[in-house]
Amino acid sequence: MRELTYREAVREALREELQRDNDVFLLGEDIGVFGGSYKVTLGLVKEFGTERVLDTPLSEVGIVGAAIGAALVGMRPVAEIMYIDFSTLASDMMINIAAKARFMSGGKLTVPMVMRTQGGGGVSAGPQHSQSLETMFAHIPGLIVVQPSTPYDAKGLLKSSIRNDNPVVFIEHKGLYSTKGNVPEDDYVIPLGKADIKRSGNDVTIVALQRSVVYAQEAAKKLAEDGIDVEIIDPMTIKPLDKETIIKSVQKTGRLLIVYEAAKTYGFGAEIAAIVADEALFYLDAPIKRVAALDVPIPFGKHLEDFVLPNASDIVTVCKQLMDRS
Amino acid sequence: MTIDKKKLKEIYYLMKRCRAFEERSIIELRKGMPGFIHSSIGAEAIPCGISPFLEEDDYILTTHRGHSDIIARGANFNQMMAELYARDTGYCKGVSGSMHIAALDLNIIGATGIVGSGIPLASGVALGSKMKKSNAITVCYFGDGSTCTGAFHEGLTFAAAFDLPVLFVLVNNQYEESTHWTYWGGKLKNLAERAKAYGIEGLSIDGNNAVEVAETAKKIVPKIRSGKGPILLECMTYRIHGHHMGDPGTEYRNKEEVKLWQTKEKEPIKRMFQYLIDHKILTEAEDKKIDAQLEKELDEAVQFSLSSKEIEPSDAFNDSVCKGLNDFMLSKI
Numbered sequence: 001m002r003e004l005t006y007r008e009a010v011r012e013a014l015r016e017e018l019q020r021d022n023d024v025f026l027l028g029e030d031i032g033v034f035g036g037s038y039k040v041t042l043g044l045v046k047e048f049g050t051e052r053v054l055d056t057p058l059s060e061v062g063i064v065g066a067a068i069g070a071a072l073v074g075m076r077p078v079a080e081i082m083y084i085d086f087s088t089l090a091s092d093m094m095i096n097i098a099a100k101a102r103f104m105s106g107g108k109l110t111v112p113m114v115m116r117t118q119g120g121g122g123v124s125a126g127p128q129h130s131q132s133l134e135t136m137f138a139h140i141p142g143l144i145v146v147q148p149s150t151p152y153d154a155k156g157l158l159k160s161s162i163r164n165d166n167p168v169v170f171i172e173h174k175g176l177y178s179t180k181g182n183v184p185e186d187d188y189v190i191p192l193g194k195a196d197i198k199r200s201g202n203d204v205t206i207v208a209l210q211r212s213v214v215y216a217q218e219a220a221k222k223l224a225e226d227g228i229d230v231e232i233i234d235p236m237t238i239k240p241l242d243k244e245t246i247i248k249s250v251q252k253t254g255r256l257l258i259v260y261e262a263a264k265t266y267g268f269g270a271e272i273a274a275i276v277a278d279e280a281l282f283y284l285d286a287p288i289k290r291v292a293a294l295d296v297p298i299p300f301g302k303h304l305e306d307f308v309l310p311n312a313s314d315i316v317t318v319c320k321q322l323m324d325r326s
Numbered sequence: 327m328t329i330d331k332k333k334l335k336e337i338y339y340l341m342k343r344c345r346a347f348e349e350r351s352i353i354e355l356r357k358g359m360p361g362f363i364h365s366s367i368g369a370e371a372i373p374c375g376i377s378p379f380l381e382e383d384d385y386i387l388t389t390h391r392g393h394s395d396i397i398a399r400g401a402n403f404n405q406m407m408a409e410l411y412a413r414d415t416g417y418c419k420g421v422s423g424s425m426h427i428a429a430l431d432l433n434i435i436g437a438t439g440i441v442g443s444g445i446p447l448a449s450g451v452a453l454g455s456k457m458k459k460s461n462a463i464t465v466c467y468f469g470d471g472s473t474c475t476g477a478f479h480e481g482l483t484f485a486a487a488f489d490l491p492v493l494f495v496l497v498n499n500q501y502e503e504s505t506h507w508t509y510w511g512g513k514l515k516n517l518a519e520r521a522k523a524y525g526i527e528g529l530s531i532d533g534n535n536a537v538e539v540a541e542t543a544k545k546i547v548p549k550i551r552s553g554k555g556p557i558l559l560e561c562m563t564y565r566i567h568g569h570h571m572g573d574p575g576t577e578y579r580n581k582e583e584v585k586l587w588q589t590k591e592k593e594p595i596k597r598m599f600q601y602l603i604d605h606k607i608l609t610e611a612e613d614k615k616i617d618a619q620l621e622k623e624l625d626e627a628v629q630f631s632l633s634s635k636e637i638e639p640s641d642a643f644n645d646s647v648c649k650g651l652n653d654f655m656l657s658k659i
Contacts, residue, residue, distance in 0.1 A: 062480035069450020096440045105428035106419030
């Protein structure tokens with residue numbers, strides 16, 4: 001099968017949806033000729049024109065507000081927010097307007113829009129360009145939050161997100177843009193709210209997001225050498241969450257490790273741990289563990305960034321601990 | 327630009343409708359209706375002077391103080407009152423209350439209680455309708471305080487950049503909650519001057535003079551529709567009540583000032599009444615008839631609301647949190 005980078009897969013999803021549906025359009029800062037900060041939209045303006053690939057003022061509230069407004073009258077906008085760090089500027093629009101319009105109107109209004117952005121660290125971008133803020137949005141009832149880890153997932157999930165009638169926060173990972181994977185040329189979609197088992201195993205369940213999935217896969221190879229057989233679950237959509245796949249896996253392995261790049265506290269790990277403690281406690285043979293970023297701003301220098309962010313060797317260490325303890 | 331008599335009468339009638347509804351809703355609130363009311367009393371001339379010049383497919387967006395904007399656009403008392411009473415026959419099935427009424431049958435996109443946030447949305451609505459090749463314009467009502475927000479700046483920047491057909495109606499009722507607009511805006515002659523920052527037309531008019539509002543609307547609505555870009559229209563008025571009905575509104579302004587704005591020289595309905603009488607467009611008997619008819623309609627609306635039921639909790643969230651995708655998140659235990 002054909003290989004694409006994660007970046008190309010996202011672009012292909014955008015292209016196919018722009019072709020499929022005239023109501024779909026893109027807007028954002030420097031997404032036209034410049035192709036976006038991470039070049040995801042490169043070439044699309046040539047193909048679809050400036051009306052459907054709209055360069056906007058530097059204005060996060062303006063961009064997301066306009067996307068929501070246009071969605072309210074039947075368009076399907078895909079707004080790009082250059083870094084998830086800047087989504088805090090647009091968060092009023094997402095949290096107070098997009099997430100609530102459908103409910104507040106008694107179901108009369110729908111907000112079929114996607115806020116595409118990218119997060120994560122690992123490229124020495126410093127404290128204001130490296131954050132993982134997904135759970136800020138996942139905490140808000142009325143928003144869907146999607147986080148693909150592979151090119152295949154990125155294409156299928158973005159197409160689903162654009163076709164969904166609810167507001168979706170679609171988070172790419174800057175460290176994954178150049179990774180490659182098989183992507184079919186056909187028009188396929190991946191349903192939102194379904195997890196994917198990236199590796200089957202019997203000893204430890206690892207629930208990981210985005211680049212942490214890659215690290216978990218690296219760790220899995222090393223652990224296999226020691227006879228530890230991990231199962232890797234990629235939720236892909238964190239809201240709504242496919243808890244059944246996670247619980248089923250924990251029932252089989254009896255051990256749970258959650259890996260993510262956001263600050264460790266009050267986050268994704270706590271939510272997964274709470275669900276498993278609530279519904280599968282007596283299947284556990286060991287404490288639930290989290291591997292995540294330290295509770296500090298993400299530093300710029302590589303040695304510090306490596307110190308702060310989770311990696312494959314952290315995962316190996318914790319999985320070994322889990323096996324010893326049980 | 328002259329306005330024909332029929333239209334002037336229609337404007338006056340709409341103003342009376344807005345006032346009557348607002349006064350009744352305050353009575354009902356005191357009887358135990360839930361929620362808050364941010365009274366629009368005193369600002370009726372603005373939406374009532376504008377709405378008669380809009381087309382059916384034009385959109386409006388408004389604020390927490392938006393009852394008059396919505397009624398002037400044609401909202402009916404039954405669904406309005408039922409919404410305020412949290413009944414399932416209300417415009418939003420009673421889940422939203424006073425601050426967030428949306429009526430898509432009248433192209434009322436809704437009201438937001440986050441001050442200023444409707445402004446960038448309005449630009450998006452106008453962008454969307456332009457892309458749909460519709461001829462609609464978008465009217466966005468907001469207050470003086472909104473002009474201090476980033477959303478105002480970003481929304482107007484966006485609309486100006488793309489020549490979007492938006493009429494930004496700045497209802498300057500002088501008080502941003504308890505703070506007079508000159509406290510922060512005193513270096514400006516008026517708030518329409520802010521339009522200069524975007525290179526768009528800005529006008530400041532007497533928003534308590536319904537005839538002036540109507541003449542202005544008649545002139546600028548077609549201009550916006552013709553694709554010449556957005557206009558910022560400041561309408562000077564006065565908020566007669568406090569910020570909401572729990573605020574007596576007297577701690578930060580004196581009673582004489584509030585009284586002054588209710589005199590026949592300043593208060594918009596009294597002024598319009600006098601104008602119509604002077605021009606022999608309306609008789610006192612006709613005016614009394616309007617009062618009686620509105621009273622009856624409101625009695626019916628209250629009756630309609632009280633005899634309606636509240637939405638079942640199990641149905642209330644069907645359209646909100648991706649039901650069917652993640653139902654376990656809808657459980658408290």
